[in-house]
Amino acid sequence: MNILHLLKAFLITGVMLMATAVSAEVPLPEIQTGEGNCVEPTDIMRKDHMNFIYHQRDETMYQGIRTSKYSLKQCVSCHAIKDDQGEYVRANDPKYFCTSCHEYVAVKIDCFECHADTPRSTDKHELRVNE
Ligand code: HEC
Ligand code: HEC
Ligand code: HEC
Structure with a gap:
């Protein structure tokens, strides 16, 4: 040389x-995704997912309609990922499906203060709805 x-x-x-x-x-x-198909095509989910879940919440809370199509529990169970130890990744982890994207766009959501962030929440001391 x-x-x-x-x-x-x-x-x-x-x-x-x-x-x-x-x-x-x-x-x-x-972004890590779950298995199967999302509730709507990916490009639509990318920009409209918040509207779907807010709409779902309002229907459930104010009209008592309970369908599972856009339920948060469904999102969580399909989009749940596990770490190398085989434990479910929690919402405060940057690898968590929703968080991975939200951190990038600087969006903060408080949903998982009440709602379970894993298919079966591991923390029984916190109030978790929909378990
Ligand atoms: C039956 C499983 C399933 C359910 C239920 C589900 N998803 Fe998905 N979702 C997927 C899969 C699989 C993809 C990736 C599709 C692809 O890559 O083409 C996806 C993609 C997405 C994306 C786009 C990610 C990206 O790559 O840009 C968002 C956002 C999303 N889902 C949010 C939600 C929300 C919010 C809910 C609840 C209302 C939900 N999903 C329910 C399986 C699911
Ligand atoms: C202070 C606690 C609390 C917070 C924070 C909260 N929720 Fe809820 N949410 C509830 C309770 C309680 C219900 C009623 C549970 C039921 O009837 O199944 C509910 C119901 C829902 C439902 C309808 C049930 C379902 O899973 O489809 C959706 C959707 C929902 N919430 C989405 C959200 C989203 C999105 C956020 C964050 C932006 C959020 N919630 C933040 C307490 C909370
Ligand atoms: C592909 C990237 C991406 C993924 C994955 C994603 N989000 Fe979002 N989310 C966004 C963006 C971008 C916004 C802000 C949109 C805006 O400001 O118009 C947002 C906003 C939201 C909002 C509204 C926040 C507010 O301040 O009103 C909620 C609720 C929400 N997302 C819930 C979820 C949940 C629950 C998941 C996981 C199941 C998820 N998102 C996954 C990109 C994503």
Whole structure:
């Protein structure tokens, strides 16, 4: 390898390191999804999921209509993921399905203060609805 080749190699490595540094600063959300199909096509879910669940909540709370199509429990059970230890990932974990995306867009939701964040909540001391 002559000196030019060596310089070129250094340059390329440098650029690659910079690219890694940049992507480490601005992490793209790592979205993990459940199995089967979502309740609506993915592109619609991406922008309208909050409307579906708010609508579902209002129907349940104010009109007593109880369908499961957009129920939060269904979202949670389908989108639940497990960590390397086989434990369900909780809502405060950046890897949690909803959180992975919300952290990226700086959205905060309080839903899981009351609603179970896993198919079977592991914390029995907290108030969890819909278990
Ligand atoms: C039967 C399982 C199932 C249920 C129930 C379900 N989902 Fe999904 N959801 C999926 C799958 C699978 C995908 C990925 C589809 C794909 O990649 O094309 C998805 C995709 C999504 C996406 C888009 C993710 C992305 O990659 O951009 C959002 C947002 C979402 N779901 C939210 C919800 C919400 C909110 C609920 C409850 C109202 C819900 N899902 C219920 C299985 C489900
Ligand atoms: C202070 C506690 C609390 C908070 C916070 C809360 N909920 Fe609820 N939610 C409830 C209770 C209680 C019910 C009624 C449970 C039932 O009748 O099944 C309910 C019912 C619902 C329902 C209808 C039942 C179902 O699962 O389909 C939806 C949907 C819902 N909530 C969504 C949300 C969403 C989305 C958020 C966050 C933006 C949220 N909730 C925050 C307490 C709460
Ligand atoms: C593909 C990315 C993505 C995923 C996955 C995702 N969300 Fe969202 N969510 C968003 C975005 C973006 C917004 C803000 C939309 C806006 O401000 O118009 C949002 C907003 C919301 C809101 C309204 C918050 C508010 O301040 O009014 C609720 C409720 C919500 N999401 C619930 C959920 C739940 C529950 C899940 C998991 C089952 C989930 N989202 C998964 C991207 C996502």
